[in-house]
Amino acid sequence: MNTTVLNTYQELVNAAKARLAEACPENTIRIQVGSATCENAAGALEVWQEFEKSIRTSGRKDILLHRTGCTGRCSREPIVGIFVPGKMPVKYQQVDRDMAHQIFMHHVLGGELMGEQVLDRPDTAPDYQVLVCDAQHCGCCINGSAVETFRQQLAAAELDAKKVQLIPTGCLGFCSMPRAEHTTSVHIRPDNIVYNVKSVEDVARIVKEHLVEGRVVESLVSNETSINQGFFNLYGDVVFFNRQKRIALRNAGVINPESLDEYIQYSGFKALNDVLGKGDPDWVVDQVTLSQLRGRGGGGFPTGLKWKLTRQNVKDECYIICNADEGDPGAFMDRSMLESDPFSVIEGMIIAGYAVGATRGFFYVRAEYPLAIKRIEHAIGVCRKNGLLGKNILGSDYSLDLEIRLGAGAFVCGEETALIHSIEGERGQPRIRPPFPAQSGLWGKPTCINNVETFANIPALFVFGADWFRKVGTEKSGGTKVFALAGKINHTGLVEVPMGATIREVVYNIGGGVAKGKSLKGVQTGGPAGGIIPVSLIDTPIDYDTLGKMGSIMGSGGMIVLDEDDCMVDVAKFFITFCQDESCGKCTPCREGTKRMLEILERITAGKGEAGDIEKLERLAMLVKNSSLCGLGKAAPNPVLSTIKHFRAEYEAHIHDKRCVSRKCKALIKYEVDADKCVGCTMCARNCPVDCISGTRKEPHLIDQGKCIKCGRCFEVCRFDAVNRL
Amino acid sequence: MSTTTTKIDNRAEVLDAARAALTPEIVAFIEECTADEHVHSHLIRVLHKVQGHYGYLSAEQMDAVAQLLQVPTSRVTGVATFYHFFRLEPRGKYMLSVCLGTACYVKGAERIADKLQEELGIHFGETTKDKLFSLEATRCLGTCGLAPVVMIEDKVYGGMEPDQVPALIGKYAKMAQEEKKA
Ligand SMILES: Cc1cc2nc3c(=O)[nH]c(=O)nc-3n(C[C@H](O)[C@H](O)[C@H](O)COP(=O)(O)O)c2cc1C
Ligand code: SF4
Ligand code: SF4
Ligand code: FES
Ligand code: FES
Numbered sequence: 001m002n003t004t005v006l007n008t009y010q011e012l013v014n015a016a017k018a019r020l021a022e023a024c025p026e027n028t029i030r031i032q033v034g035s036a037t038c039e040n041a042a043g044a045l046e047v048w049q050e051f052e053k054s055i056r057t058s059g060r061k062d063i064l065l066h067r068t069g070c071t072g073r074c075s076r077e078p079i080v081g082i083f084v085p086g087k088m089p090v091k092y093q094q095v096d097r098d099m100a101h102q103i104f105m106h107h108v109l110g111g112e113l114m115g116e117q118v119l120d121r122p123d124t125a126p127d128y129q130v131l132v133c134d135a136q137h138c139g140c141c142i143n144g145s146a147v148e149t150f151r152q153q154l155a156a157a158e159l160d161a162k163k164v165q166l167i168p169t170g171c172l173g174f175c176s177m178p179r180a181e182h183t184t185s186v187h188i189r190p191d192n193i194v195y196n197v198k199s200v201e202d203v204a205r206i207v208k209e210h211l212v213e214g215r216v217v218e219s220l221v222s223n224e225t226s227i228n229q230g231f232f233n234l235y236g237d238v239v240f241f242n243r244q245k246r247i248a249l250r251n252a253g254v255i256n257p258e259s260l261d262e263y264i265q266y267s268g269f270k271a272l273n274d275v276l277g278k279g280d281p282d283w284v285v286d287q288v289t290l291s292q293l294r295g296r297g298g299g300g301f302p303t304g305l306k307w308k309l310t311r312q313n314v315k316d317e318c319y320i321i322c323n324a325d326e327g328d329p330g331a332f333m334d335r336s337m338l339e340s341d342p343f344s345v346i347e348g349m350i351i352a353g354y355a356v357g358a359t360r361g362f363f364y365v366r367a368e369y370p371l372a373i374k375r376i377e378h379a380i381g382v383c384r385k386n387g388l389l390g391k392n393i394l395g396s397d398y399s400l401d402l403e404i405r406l407g408a409g410a411f412v413c414g415e416e417t418a419l420i421h422s423i424e425g426e427r428g429q430p431r432i433r434p435p436f437p438a439q440s441g442l443w444g445k446p447t448c449i450n451n452v453e454t455f456a457n458i459p460a461l462f463v464f465g466a467d468w469f470r471k472v473g474t475e476k477s478g479g480t481k482v483f484a485l486a487g488k489i490n491h492t493g494l495v496e497v498p499m500g501a502t503i504r505e506v507v508y509n510i511g512g513g514v515a516k517g518k519s520l521k522g523v524q525t526g527g528p529a530g531g532i533i534p535v536s537l538i539d540t541p542i543d544y545d546t547l548g549k550m551g552s553i554m555g556s557g558g559m560i561v562l563d564e565d566d567c568m569v570d571v572a573k574f575f576i577t578f579c580q581d582e583s584c585g586k587c588t589p590c591r592e593g594t595k596r597m598l599e600i601l602e603r604i605t606a607g608k609g610e611a612g613d614i615e616k617l618e619r620l621a622m623l624v625k626n627s628s629l630c631g632l633g634k635a636a637p638n639p640v641l642s643t644i645k646h647f648r649a650e651y652e653a654h655i656h657d658k659r660c661v662s663r664k665c666k667a668l669i670k671y672e673v674d675a676d677k678c679v680g681c682t683m684c685a686r687n688c689p690v691d692c693i694s695g696t697r698k699e700p701h702l703i704d705q706g707k708c709i710k711c712g713r714c715f716e717v718c719r720f721d722a723v724n725r726l
Numbered sequence: 727m728s729t730t731t732t733k734i735d736n737r738a739e740v741l742d743a744a745r746a747a748l749t750p751e752i753v754a755f756i757e758e759c760t761a762d763e764h765v766h767s768h769l770i771r772v773l774h775k776v777q778g779h780y781g782y783l784s785a786e787q788m789d790a791v792a793q794l795l796q797v798p799t800s801r802v803t804g805v806a807t808f809y810h811f812f813r814l815e816p817r818g819k820y821m822l823s824v825c826l827g828t829a830c831y832v833k834g835a836e837r838i839a840d841k842l843q844e845e846l847g848i849h850f851g852e853t854t855k856d857k858l859f860s861l862e863a864t865r866c867l868g869t870c871g872l873a874p875v876v877m878i879e880d881k882v883y884g885g886m887e888p889d890q891v892p893a894l895i896g897k898y899a900k901m902a903q904e905e906k907k908a
Contacts, residue, residue: 041869041882074871329827332868367774367811369868370880405767406774408809411865425769425797427808443764486829486870493871524828560828574831578865584808711837 002277004395009273012386016261029063029108031055032081032234034253036070036339037371038332043096044078050100051080054108063108069340071253072494073240074486076119079253081234082107088129088190089234091119120238126165128211130154131187131236134168146184149200153207164211169232169242185222192233195220227460230254230266240491243510245472247480248296248456249496252340257375260382263343269388271462275351276396284355285311288458291466292478297323297414297451298529298555299631300477300544306448309438310356313446320358320400321442321449322349323419324365324372327411328527329578331558333482334452336494338365338372341456342379346402348455350393351462353400356448361400364419366407376404411528411582415630416441416449418584429584430630451556453482473499477543487524487560488515495559503538507561518563521662522646526555528575528582529635531642532568551642553635567664568647569654572640573601579636590633593624597640607667609655614644663725666710670726673714675700677722684714684723744790749779756794766797769805773812782813818853818860820898822846823877827866835874839863841888842876845895858902859895 024030033039033048048065055063073079076093080103083089090113092103099117106112132147147168154164183196186206193216197203202220209215226232228246231254235241246252255262263269275284289304310318322345326334338345353361365373380402383389391399405423412418413428420442422428441447457479461469470478477499483506486492490512497506503523507513514520522532525542531552533540540546544554562571580594597620600613621637628634644651653659660668673684673693680698685691692708695701703714715723745753752775759768772795776787783806792799806812824830824839843849846859853860869875872884878898883890 037867037882038869038871041872041875041884074869077871326868327865329865330829330870331866332870335868368864368866406771407811408770408774409811409864410809422770423767424764425766425805426801427804429808484870486873487832492829492873527828558828560832562832566832571832574828 002279002396005273005277005279008387008395009269009277012269013264016264019261020265024064025062027062027085029085030066030081030083031063031104031108032066032068032083034070034077034079035067035257036336037369038074038336039070039077039079040371042077042094046097047078047080047095047100050097051104054101054104058104058109067256067258068254069252069257070336070494071235071241072249072336073119073238073491074493075491076493079119084108084111086190088126091235091238092117093119120240126161126163128164128191129167129189129237130164130211131167131169131189131232131242133185146186146197146203149203150186150207153200153203154211157207157212159207159211165237167237167242169236185226187229187232187236189233189236191216192229194222194226194229196222227464240493240510240512243505244496245480245498246496247460247469247472248337248344248453248482249341249494250460251344252336252494255341257340257342258378258382260343260379260386263341267463268343268459269347269394271459272347272350272388273394274462275354276394276398279396281311281355281357284351287462287466288355291461291469292473292476293454293457293461293469294477294544295451296453296457296481296556298526298553300554303450303454306438306450307352307355309436310446310448313439314357315446317360317443317445318356318358319442319445319447320349320353320356320361321419321423321447322361322363322452322455323414323416323449324363324369324452325407325414325419326366326369326452326556327414327582328529328556328558330486330524330560331484331527331556333484333494333557335369335372337452337456337482338369339375342372342375343383344459345452345455346376346379346383346389348458349402350389350400351458352448352450352455354398356446358400358448361402362423362442363402363404364407364413364423365404367409373404373406380404410584411578412584412630412632415632418630419449420447427584429586430632432629453557474541474543476545481542481554481557483525483557483559485511485559485561488518488563488566489513489561490515499543500541502541503533503559506559507538511561514561514563516563518565521562521564521566522568524552524560524562524571524639525558526553526635526638527558528578529553529631529638530555530558531638532562532571532646533642534646551638551645553638565662565664567605567660567662568643568650569601569605569660570662570664572643573598573605575639576601576636579632583632583636587627587629587633589624590628590630590636593620593628593633594636596620597624597637601640604651604654605660605665605667607654607658607665609651611655613655614648614651618644669710670705671703671708671710671712671715672724672726673701673703674722674724677720679720679722681718681720683717683719687713687717689713740793744793747786747790748776748794752776752779753794756791760795765795769795769797769802770809773802773806777812781817782815784814816853816857819858819902820878821860821862823862823864823867825865825867825869825873825875825877826863827870827873829866829870830874833873837888838874838876838886838891841891842895845891858899 031051035044051065078095080092080095134147150166183198186195205217209217228250231246285307293303294300324334390401407413410428413422415430416437418428418430437447473479480496480498482496485495495510520535522534524532533550547554576598580598583590585591600617621641625637663669678700685693690709692704693701715725755775788802792802826835850863874886876883876886
């Protein structure tokens with residue numbers, strides 16, 4: 001053990017504690033406002049200013065405004081949390097300037113809850129909330145269900161839902177803590193106490209002593225801090241969050257992304273301390289191998305193995321790169337992580353750098369993410385000042401510094417060899433592998449490239465153990481995966497679930513199901529390199545291997561929900577258009593092949609498809625897949641192949657019957673006025689941009705099909721359902 | 727017979743001209759970059775800086791960058807044309823970008839794009855005659871939760887409907903007018 005490291009770290013921790021205690025004395029009321037690109041776009045900045053003003057005018061010194069990153073609950077933003085000491089934390093959703101003012105006057109000053117605006121949970125203000133873990137591997141043995149036992153005991157003690165609210169949750173993350181076998185974790189809010197219970201008697205004691213009499217049952221208290229205790233204390237009562245398992249996102253929405261002190265408060269840099277304190281890079285590589293962490297950037301390559309290979313090749317210089325190019329159009333996990341918890345990515349990078357022997361490190365970030373760039377810049381600066389980057393990190397003999405390099409809007413630069421060219425200041429074109437970057441990368445030196453999320457997992461993996469990490473996932477993939485849930489879903493946002501969760505869980509239990517009551521058609525994963533998983537397969541547990549078998553890939557984690565109105569041929573066309581645009585042009589199969597595929601798809605959606613087109617597409621797809629140079633070309637045909645595989649009938653309907661079942665392809669639909677339903681309100685005629693609807697007031701109207709441009713305005717504006725889309 | 731060769735060293739002149747083509751801050755930034763052993767690797771950063779200041783990359787500026795970083799002009803042009811982010815022509819006062827990422831696409835971004843082109847009378851990559859608006863398509867701004875989104879300068883407008891387009895454009899046109907008056 002390197003005692004210098006341990007002491008240096010301990011000093012950091014003590015200093016952080018002291019500063020936090022001073023900044024936020026015990027009786028402070030805290031107002032928490034999120035601040036990430038999403039939140040800001042939804043108006044979080046104005047909300048922040050309003051609170052600032054209100055606090056100033058109130059003259060109160062015991063109210064603190066606290067900035068955090070985002071929780072990933074995009075559709076409900078901006079979210080504001082109010083923490084009054086001794087009271088349950090309350091979160092308000094979709095707050096605007098006016099509401100911020102109301103919240104301040106009524107809740108913060110007046111102590112009155114504004115029920116309607118509370119996130120997902122109107123009307124509840126119980127004295128206590130009891131969060132009980134009902135995840136399988138927590139292995140509770142109390143007659144099968146701890147939740148049920150609590151329910152019975154609460155009923156027996158005559159505590160109804162108004163007083164004590166019982167909330168079954170997914171894994172609270174407490175299973176990482178050392179504790180007796182077969183105990184269930186229970187989290188009591190607002191006291192933020194965690195118990196481990198193993199029998200009916202334990203439950204009875206907690207109900208009687210804690211919930212009725214208000215005394216903490218010391219003998220059952222767990223003194224460890226769980227990985228996401230901070231998170232669950234804030235958001236555990238919200239279904240969207242409590243069915244998740246947060247490792248990579250453990251601090252997102254909890255800490256101030258610009259505060260090193262707060263990061264340290266939640267075990268930040270403890271992993272680095274352990275690693276440098278131990279001083280054995282091989283051990284680090286072994287731990288990562290043991291955890292079965294696989295690269296989250298899309299390929300799913302075992303991270304431990306990548307580190308080992310890089311390490312073997314190091315002679316003098318060696319580089320570590322964080323891939324934050326996030327090119328998948330419809331994914332925003334990496335952005336959110338960098339904006340909400342940049343320190344954890346940096347910590348992961350330093351540990352990786354130490355393990356492989358890196359002498360210099362780079363963040364490659366896409367230029368479209370200005371806030372993320374700003375936050376990393378800030379975090380790097382803070383780390384340098386505190387001896388966490390630069391010479392002799394934490395007093396050890398390891399030195400590393402990080403620099404930022406910006407992308408410039410080229411999807412292919414996410415590919416590792418293209419990315420390296422881009423950092424070298426060249427056109428971002430890929431090259432043939434081998435040699436792999438681990439052998440010869442940046443400036444010809446061994447280079448280790450990992451994704452943002454991969455790095456964000458590293459600190460947790462060391463704090464809670466490789467074994468724990470592995471057990472969270474499936475047999476071959478350890479840990480969790482963050483998905484960016486978007487498209488036709490009720491709750492868009494970021495979702496982190498253990499490997500092996502099913503799409504049904506994500507879409508229905510967490511995402512609240514398909515928007516507007518429509519029916520689910522499929523889920524697109526993996527972005528332009530992925531495929532579409534039809535509704536019939538949504539109960540398959542997802543990890544790298546199962547998704548591959550279904551004709552898709554995990555990819556970086558974009559998950560787009562498609563409903564009955566989405567045409568699969570059109571979606572395939574969308575992705576091929578994307579790949580065609582983004583092909584770097586270096587090799588012919590990708591450059592020309594995608595173009596020809598696009599032409600066929602355009603023909604099909606324009607109603608000019610011919611017999612044999614599907615076979616032609618399949619043949620071309622296989623050719624592009626097998627002979628392209630880099631991953632972009634190799635994967636570009638996937639969306640086409642997977643839609644043909646699962647939705648062949650749709651292609652056939654387009655080609656043979658000239659019909660688009662989802663009524664999306666303009667050339668294959670027409671609009672008609674139903675003379676029986678039309679009351680002659682003239683609404684459609686007034687809205688038609690090309691004036692092709694005739695008819696006088698109170699008479700049925702008629703559409704001139706020759707002139708109609710199929711914009712769909714008439715269909716939308718008719719209040720009598722008289723316009724049909726056929 | 728003896729031949730005399732006259733050496734003309736105009737390096738100082740060329741460098742002075744290059745410096746004059748850029749702002750002092752950018753020149754200082756480039757000089758900082760030249761301290762690195764891998765000078766060339768800073769090319770993209772420098773181009774970001776130049777575009778950040780001028781709004782686009784002119785031939786003159788690219789030449790200047792080439793001189794100061796000591797890389798061939800062909801390489802600067804090669805890089806500038808490869809990456810979508812770099813613009814080689816001046817842009818309008820307001821940059822309008824429509825997101826055509828997957829999440830926005832399935833939520834009807836195409837209709838917003840059509841409406842914008844119709845209202846402004848320009849296609850993607852073009853600028854209106856009055857030099858007020860440039861229109862651009864982007865792929866995912868990372869705010870998919872608000873899809874479909876339009877970004878004007880750095881302000882994001884989420885949950886767009888085609889109907890809202892005219893008013894949005896009007897708002898900025900008016901802003902420009904008022905600015906002019908003031
Ligand atoms: C066309 C293409 C685009 C890619 N885009 C990204 C990206 O945006 N982010 C990323 O982390 N990896 C991306 N990758 C994967 C990288 O090449 C590389 O495998 C990854 O960064 C390795 O990190 P990991 O092992 O942690 O996943 C892309 C690959 C290809 C072929
Ligand atoms: S497969 Fe496509 S993107 Fe990759 S090198 Fe070839 S042309 Fe470029
Ligand atoms: S679809 Fe559009 S163009 Fe056609 S009739 Fe309706 S409003 Fe007019
Ligand atoms: S909530 Fe931040 S990603 Fe949307
Ligand atoms: S797809 Fe439009 S913001 Fe992501």
